[in-house]
Structures are given as C-alpha cells and as structure tokens.
Amino acid sequence: MARDKTSLKLPKENTEAADFLPLLGTDYVELYVGNAKQAAHYYMSAWGFQPLAYAGLETGLKDKVSYVVQQDKIRLVLTSPLKSGGDINKHIDAHGDGVKVIALWVDDARDSYVETMKRGAESYMEPRALKDDNGEVVLSGIHTYGETVHVFVERKKYSGVFMPGFKEWNPFYKPSDVGLKYIDHMVGNVGWNEMDKWCQFYAKVMGFAQLVSFDDKDISTEYTALMSKVMSNGNGRIKFPINEPADGRKKSQIEEYIEFYNGAGVQHMALATDNIIETVTALKNRGVEFLSVPASYYENVLDRVGSIDEDLLPLSDLGILIDRDDEGYLLQIFTKPILDRPTMFIEIIQRKGAKSFGKGNFKALFEAIEREQASRGTL
Template sequence: MSVIEREPSTIPAGQSAVRLDGIDYVELYVGNAYQAAHFYRTMFGFKPVARAGMETGMRDRLSIVMVQGDIRLVITSGLNPDSPISRHVALHGDGVKDVAFRVDDVAAAFQTAVERGARAVAEPQVHEDERGRVVRATIGAPGDTVHSLVERHGYAATLFPGFEAITNAPATHAVGFTEVDHVAVSMESGHLDEWIQFYKEVLGFHQSHHEMVWTKNSSMNSKVVEDPSGKIKFPIQEPSKAGTNSQVQEYLNFNHGSGAQHVAFLCDDICFTVRTIRENGVRFLEVPGTYYEVLEERVGAIQPAVMAEYQELGILVDSDEDGRLMQIFSEPVEARPTMFVEVIERRGARGFGSGNIKALFEAVERQQERRGTI
C-alpha cells in the first residue's frame, strides 16, 4: 500500500521554520579513511579534494573530503581507539554519522531547533583563518547520527578551516552522480512517528509519503519527510511485524540501533551510471526476470531496446502522477549487512519507488537466507 501525503508542516502560525538550504555534506565514520576514500573513488567516482589530519594540526582524526557533482562526502577515521569516532565505528561499523545542512545563520537556526525540542550536541563554533569563516553547530538525529548546521563565509564548500587541498589525487572517473537524492533511515519499531514529528515540528519538514510493505517473511512501515524546497528528503522506516527478521530488523541488529541505512545518489542517465559502476566492481541486488514481464502493465509502455537494457542491468522502474523514476540498490558496501547505496534517476516522479519496494524486500530476503539471518 502506498499513500502520497502532501501535507503542510506543523510549524505553528507566526513561527518561522528553520531555514535550510540543502545538504552541505554527508560524513561517514569509518575504520580506515584512506582505504574508504580509495573505495569511493574507484567504485563510485568520487574525487578526493581536501584532507585534514596530523600533518594539518588535526590531532584526533583523519578526514578526507570527496566530491562528485554537488555531492560532498567527508570520510573520517579516529586516530586512537578511545576516541568517540573509533567507538562509534566499533559499535555501528562504517556508515553515516552526519547529514549536514547549509543555513544562512547557524546561531538562529540552532537556537530555534533547540527551542523546538532538538537535542543540542555542539553549540555554534566559529572556525576562521585568512581564507574565510565557517560557523557550525550540531543537533541530534535518530540513533547516534547527527545533523550539523553549516554557515560559510568565503570558504568553498569543499573546504573547512584546518583542511588542505589535495592537489596530487590519482585520476578519478566520475560515474554521473549529481546530488544526494535522499538518505533513508531505519529505526526500532514504535519510534517512527516520534521522529516524523521531530522533523515536522523542529525543522519544518512535511510528510510526503506513507508506505506499508508485506512479504511472506516480514513487513515495513515507512513514511517520508521533506523540507519545504524538496531538496532534503528522509524516508524513515520501522519493522512492523513482531518476531520477524526483516531487512530493516537485520540492519538494526547489526548496526546496534537506528541509523542511516542507505544514501541515494541522483543521476541523469542511470544506464550509463549503473554500467560504469558495475564495471568498477559494485554488486547490485538481483530481481527475478518475472519482474519485467508485468512491468509495462504497471508503469506504461517502454521501448523494447530500453526494456532490454533495464533488464540486463537489473534496473527497477516505477511511476507516479508526476512522472517516472528508475532505481537500483547495491549490496552492502561494508562487511556488515547495513549501509548500501541507491542509484536513482527521476523523470518528473517525486515518489520513492513504492511499486518496487516489495521486489527489493524479496531480493534482500534471498540474501538474508544465504547469510542465515532470516
């Protein structure tokens, strides 16, 4: 079941919402930043452009900034086993720690968010040198993830004070990613509505979709929140059938709590992008060939040559009242069956592939059977 719900936010009349201007960066905490940066460069075409570590005066971590299109990833490792970064990785494995938002005024945004109920993680701090000034504050998000609020003056979006540009990076071949389409979050059963209310009441988002998905082994309840511009989107899901080990529950078990289950990267030509990253070694979930036998009944006519390419590459197709979208999901990108990557192309569609979610669940469950976790 899929319901589109384009409702207004719940910000009271007369109160201005926290004004966000898109995602500034997504930070991953990982065990080895050098190796992870190599992985995201060679597999997904991200270019390393800046770094900070002991050589730049950063004593507790190594961070590498990587870019593609309008996407900025920050890959961070701790430098000692007792650091919060290292403890986070030990508990959760490699994965998303921070989905940071651009704002015009960090102090005002932070104050507003905290007054509305956000958990304060770090108060506004000014980082300044001869190149410019960056102000940053941080609030809590589901699980151990956070949202930083970033205000820039003079600093390019690829740099922070204390970072140095990387000028000798190996050749990087972009795969066509243009921006972060959405970040999907999984959480324990019973907490979905509380976090939907958080994004609506604290940050002025609105709920745009609601999905219920069932298979023979499991079920999922999912709702999507978006900021007013539609630039920032969070599908949030919880397992909705007690006693089963769905792919959402498997994520929660291995992540040891709520967190970002996948990041979806937008592209303009999904066939080119998927073919490129498959050649780079990325593995994708497989769907049965029968999926394509009934696809046109659901989404409309598709040119035979295009259909053949979609089937060859394993690309899923869905449609809504605004258009069509194509998507595909990688296998987990680390040792634990937790974080994965979605590739998505939108041709007007504003949905998240509701017609494909059951096919995705069943594909993941086939992998779970091989892992012995279902």
C-alpha cells in the same frame, strides 16, 4: 568551498511544511570508518568521487584524520581515529563504518541552532566559527535518531576548498566520475514503534512535513514487513524516509540492520543521476554489486508503468527497476550492503518527473533483499 548563491525564497514543494528553518541542501555526509585512506580510495575507484580536501597530522590534527571526496553536489567526509579509546573508536566499535553526520547547508547556522533548540532539540554542538585566510564557516549541531547528528553549515563567507582546518587534497590518482549528481534522499532505520516519534521530531523541531507513508500492507512479502514515512522540508531538497520494523513471519531487513548496527542509523543514501544506464554500467564495471530481480519482473512491467523513454533490454540486463506516479516515472536500483556488516547500502535513482519512491517495486525489492538475508543466515 563556496556554494552557489541560493535565494532563501526557493519554490515551496511541500506546502504542509512549516519551514521555519531554511535549508538549502545537503552540505556533506560524514562517515566514521576504520580506515579513512582506504575508504577514500574505494569511493574514488568504485564510485567516481573526486579528491577534494584533507585534514590530519599534516594540518595539525592529533586524534583523527578526514578525507573529503566530491562528485557534483555530493560531498562525503571519511573520518578515522588516530588514537585508541576516543568517541570515534566507540562509534566504530558499536556500529562498524557508518554515517555519523548529515550536514545541512543553511544561511544562518546560529539561527538554525536557536530555532531547533527552542523547539526541543538536544544540542550536539553550540555555534562556533572556524576561520582561516579564506574566510569563515559557522557550524552548529543537534542530535537525531541513534547516534546520528545534524550539523548546520553556514559557508556564505568562505571561499576555501572545504572549511578551515582542511587543505586541498590533490593526488595524482583521479578516476573519472560516474554521473552522480546529488543526494535525492537519505533513509533512517529506527526501532519498534519509533517511526512516529522521529517523524514528529522532524515536524516539530525542524519544520518538516510528511510527504507520504507506507504501512505493512504496502511494504511486505510472504515473510517480512516494515513501515515507512517520508519527511521533507518545504523546498523538497531534504527528504528523510524513516523506517521501522513491522510484524512478519521472519526477521525483516530493518531488524537485521538494527541488530548489526546496534541501534538506529542511516540505512541508505539515494544518489541521483541523469542517466542511470550509463551510471550503473560504470559502477558494475568498477566492481559495485547490486541486488538482482527475476527476469519475470520485466515481462509485464510496461503494462504497469506504461511507455518509457528507455529501451527495456538494458534496464533488464542491469536489473534496474521502474515505477510511475501521477507526475512521471522513475528508475532505481539498490546495491548489496557496501560494508561487511549488513547495514548501509546505496540506491541509484533517476527521476523522469516522478516525485514518489518506487512503491510499485517494493515487493520485488524486498524479495531480493530476503534472498540476500537467507544467504547470510539472518532471515
């Protein structure tokens, strides 16, 4: 599916970024899942994604099947194995359902590969051109933390539904969307003392720069703590916070994730909306479960964040958190884990000028996560 024609001379938000790798946005996120057909139904029914494309036995694949769903600029590829014993099976066995590919939309996938490889990247996929009657898509890829990979996608010469090898998927069942717009950021959890290593990877190999950092004084409760740094490319379209555990009295959410995921991986996707009240209301009505915060959070929140456009009552009823920085405020809420393993979850975020990540909400959020951990017996 051809994207809008975007100039490589996008405004530079992160002036510290070397930005030798022009990234135009997130092209898609591919999850390896145990049952792609049912996963696609879940993301359509619960999350409002629309059917887009399909590849499987009917398109000539013998070993795997993929369903592609889309909502505005967000594309998910849900892939399952069709036979036992392959790499996808091993990934699911080790990690459960989880993100395998964070695909990045680029103008030149060959050049992206060359530039990252010469700076120390580990190759995942040498450049290859996929062609059909609608043109060609060029792909290449490198490894990042854990078994996660980045695939560079060049689609300027393609006009098809998704990419060669896929056909249009047009079922009768098409639930309405819920107002999700784009991926705001994606968070990676890494092991003890690995945060700086992977931040340096994004700086050296991909030309990112650090936007902000949080230490265990910023992100801690009575029981648990973690540290985080946010890496961003120059135009700010790609933001990757990287988390690692910090010493605490009990097992942190990062340690719980790494234990059940069996290593580093994507902890959550933050999906943006222009109306978080409408979006979260629709999601709750479709069965999505969110973390809850005590009613006391709202007693003095406006003293901390100042005046906001929204009425406080619906935000309180839904459990939406509020924070402010020098450029505005943001509204955010986090789901409970959306998988059986307590690994991946999803954040819904609405930015009203703010460029930050909700530092003022960390304590309330992490106490809510700890209550869930205690219920699972993993705190």
